[in-house]
Amino acid sequence: MTCGLRRPRQWTPGGIVRGARALALAVLFTAGLGAAPAWSATASLQLSPATASFPAANPDTTPSIGATENPVGVTVSVNGGPGLVAQLTALASGNLVSGPDSIPVNQIRWTATGSGFVAGILSKDTTQLVGQWVGKTSVVGQLSFWLANSWSYPTGSYNQTVVYTLVAT
Numbered sequence: 661m662t663c664g665l666r667r668p669r670q671w672t673p674g675g676i677v678r679g680a681r682a683l684a685l686a687v688l689f690t691a692g693l694g695a696a697p698a699w700s701a702t703a704s705l706q707l708s709p710a711t712a713s714f715p716a717a718n719p720d721t722t723p724s725i726g727a728t729e730n731p732v733g734v735t736v737s738v739n740g741g742p743g744l745v746a747q748l749t750a751l752a753s754g755n756l757v758s759g760p761d762s763i764p765v766n767q768i769r770w771t772a773t774g775s776g777f778v779a780g781i782l783s784k785d786t787t788q789l790v791g792q793w794v795g796k797t798s799v800v801g802q803l804s805f806w807l808a809n810s811w812s813y814p815t816g817s818y819n820q821t822v823v824y825t826l827v828a829t
Contacts, residue, residue, distance in 0.1 A: 701739065703739075704738075705748065705826040727805040732803045734790075734800070736793070736798070745828070748826045749789055750788045751783065752784040754820055756819065768781070769781045770806070772791070772803050777790065777799075778791060782822060
């Protein structure tokens with residue numbers, strides 16, 4: 661999923677922007693599956709849409725920007741033996757980067773709906789639990805992404821990869 665953000669530095673009445681500086685934010689979300697145990701579990705993970713963008717917003721009036729494509733649909737299906745535990749996790753490959761500038765990736769959080777899904781904050785250091793299920797599972801949930809808005813972000817186009825991993829053991 662790719663996220664983009666452009667935000668003005670100053671807002672004026674009537675929606676006209678003066679002295680605007682743009683900030684673009686891109687985060688690529690990829691999906692992965694863990695190794696299947698000997699009893700041959702099968703698992704599938706789908707995230708849709710694959711892209712999301714954060715619209716321009718004044719940090720003084722919009723402290724948290726929701727992704728335009730919110731919510732992102734997540735489908736998890738796991739088949740396997742008794743006592744099967746499935747976990748979906750997320751881990752960023754680093755902070756959001758634009759040349760020498762960076763924004764901490766933990767400035768992006770998500771809310772969650774659907775059985776077994778949980779809210780969280782992106783991290784580059786520790787895998788974050790997105791959902792957990794026991795037994796044969798076929799669930800659909802939704803994640804909504806939010807960026808903490810700030811005037812302190814240096815202008816630029818930011819990118820990073822976040823890997824979602826579904827493991828069934």
